[in-house]
Amino acid sequence: MLKEGESLLVGHFSDLHYSPGNLVEADRCFGFALENAIASGCHVGVVSGDSTDHRLDAHTPALSALARRIHQLTAYMPVLMLQGTFSHEPPGTLDLFRLIGSHHPVYVADRIHQVALCAGQFVPSEGPVFAPAEIDALHAQHGMPEVVFTCVPTVNKAVLAAAVGVASAATAVGDHLADYLASAGAVNRQWRAQGVRTIGVSHGTVNGCQTEHGVPMAGFDHEFTIGALFDAECDAFMLGHIHRAQQWEREGRVVAYPGSIGRFHYGEIGAKGYLQWQISVGQTTATQVRTPARETVCVDFDGPPDMAKLAGVAADAADKFVRVRWTVNEEHRQLVDRDAIQALFSASAEVKLEARVLPAVRSRAEGISRAATLPEKLGRWCELTGVEADPLMDSLSMLMTLDAQSIADQVLAGLSAQSVRKEIEASDVAVSIPTTTPVKATLTDMELDDDGPEDLAVPATAPQC
Numbered sequence: 166m167l168k169e170g171e172s173l174l175v176g177h178f179s180d181l182h183y184s185p186g187n188l189v190e191a192d193r194c195f196g197f198a199l200e201n202a203i204a205s206g207c208h209v210g211v212v213s214g215d216s217t218d219h220r221l222d223a224h225t226p227a228l229s230a231l232a233r234r235i236h237q238l239t240a241y242m243p244v245l246m247l248q249g250t251f252s253h254e255p256p257g258t259l260d261l262f263r264l265i266g267s268h269h270p271v272y273v274a275d276r277i278h279q280v281a282l283c284a285g286q287f288v289p290s291e292g293p294v295f296a297p298a299e300i301d302a303l304h305a306q307h308g309m310p311e312v313v314f315t316c317v318p319t320v321n322k323a324v325l326a327a328a329v330g331v332a333s334a335a336t337a338v339g340d341h342l343a344d345y346l347a348s349a350g351a352v353n354r355q356w357r358a359q360g361v362r363t364i365g366v367s368h369g370t371v372n373g374c375q376t377e378h379g380v381p382m383a384g385f386d387h388e389f390t391i392g393a394l395f396d397a398e399c400d401a402f403m404l405g406h407i408h409r410a411q412q413w414e415r416e417g418r419v420v421a422y423p424g425s426i427g428r429f430h431y432g433e434i435g436a437k438g439y440l441q442w443q444i445s446v447g448q449t450t451a452t453q454v455r456t457p458a459r460e461t462v463c464v465d466f467d468g469p470p471d472m473a474k475l476a477g478v479a480a481d482a483a484d485k486f487v488r489v490r491w492t493v494n495e496e497h498r499q500l501v502d503r504d505a506i507q508a509l510f511s512a513s514a515e516v517k518l519e520a521r522v523l524p525a526v527r528s529r530a531e532g533i534s535r536a537a538t539l540p541e542k543l544g545r546w547c548e549l550t551g552v553e554a555d556p557l558m559d560s561l562s563m564l565m566t567l568d569a570q571s572i573a574d575q576v577l578a579g580l581s582a583q584s585v586r587k588e589i590e591a592s593d594v595a596v597s598i599p600t601t602t603p604v605k606a607t608l609t610d611m612e613l614d615d616d617g618p619e620d621l622a623v624p625a626t627a628p629q630c
């Protein structure tokens with residue numbers, strides 16, 4: 166397959182996420198990528214997980230579209246497909262693909278092991294790494310392999326949790342994988358010493374990598390450290406799972422994510438593509454070839470959308486996928502004219518409008534529930550709202566100690582003492598007397614509900630008394 170001294174060219178595709186919703190994007194991008202890989206003379210194809218987005222029924226057009234593409238690729242090169250995230254690619258999904266190789270085989274890697282490519286045929290290890298006897302047998306039967314893969318598909322944490330306990334399962338995954346990669350490294354060093362190229366393929370998160378949203382992934386529960394991956398002593402380490410393309414290099418060896426084949430979500434940064442690897446022992450490069458992924462435009466407003474600004478964005482958004490988001494208070498939600506925004510982006514491929522409506526919030530009277538007596542609660546409320554306390558305290562003590570008739574008599578007595586504007590004050594009395602009962606009721610409510618936001622129901626009426 167390879168001429169003496171020629172680099173091995175590998176087309177590395179990842180995170181294809183075929184599904185009914187992604188079909189157009191996935192198939193346009195993967196179709197472009199594999200045709201480019203064929204035209205570029207790639208010797209081998211690798212799909213490093215998440216070929217599908219979720220469980221797909223056999224009659225789903227997305228599944229047959231993916232199968233057609235893999236079949237198309239195997240007319241030109243052998244293909245290795247790795248098991249990805251179980252929720253995207255339920256175990257067993259890839260089994261079917263073993264059957265669809267045309268001139269070249271499709272090899273499905275769904276367990277941790279090594280596999281040699283010998284004259285176009287995949288020869289797997291029995292256990293996690295090639296045993297010395299297996300290596301001898303392989304040499305005797307097939308000669309020198311073109312390349313040896315170390316495959317680390319998604320690890321089932323549930324199985325691991327059963328073995329090591331739930332609490333340590335997350336970090337244990339990393340520890341176990343690091344141990345495995347180191348032991349694979351010892352075997353790979355032997356292959357490399359014999360001039361055989363070595364490739365690692367896995368699906369998971371490298372601690373410290375960056376997501377497609379620009380978020381650095383740092384924590385203890387990620388599958389790999391970059392050091393552990395280099396410990397596998399592979400010329401090339403091909404990763405899937407993270408949708409943003411990125412790579413690391415050490416002494417001519419490279420670890421890289423191609424990122425997802427297309428842009429499946431709004432707000433994903435960075436170019437989409439596949440990786441063209443050029444692999445020689447001790448000298449490897451990975452070059453991104455861009456796919457025609459859809460372009461997305463995201464506009465966010467803190468408040469109602471600015472229509473003038475949107476008109477400017479729309480002028481440059483023909484055929485793009487547009488998402489407009491805004492945040493408004495409940496009372497302003499009617500100000501947003503969705504139809505007008507839709508009309509602005511009529512030339513765009515898609516317009517997604519996302520409103521976030523903030524409900525009217527009544528703030529609590531902080532600390533009021535800790536006050537022991539009703540006068541203390543009222544005092545706290547006056548303090549918080551800046552209302553003069555004395556007149557209210559007087560009224561409250563009246564309400565607490567006197568009956569309605571006595572209160573009315575007192576008020577009338579006070580009024581008759583005032584000769585000025587008698588008419589007007591007399592009409593006030595007519596209002597204020599009936600309020601005594603409702604105010605009492607509200608104050609009782611306050612006592613009963615003083616842990617709830619209803620605390621403020623008191624002040625709305627209390628000042629009237």
Ligand SMILES: [Mn+2]
Pocket residue numbers: 180215253406407408
């Ligand atoms: Mn993925």
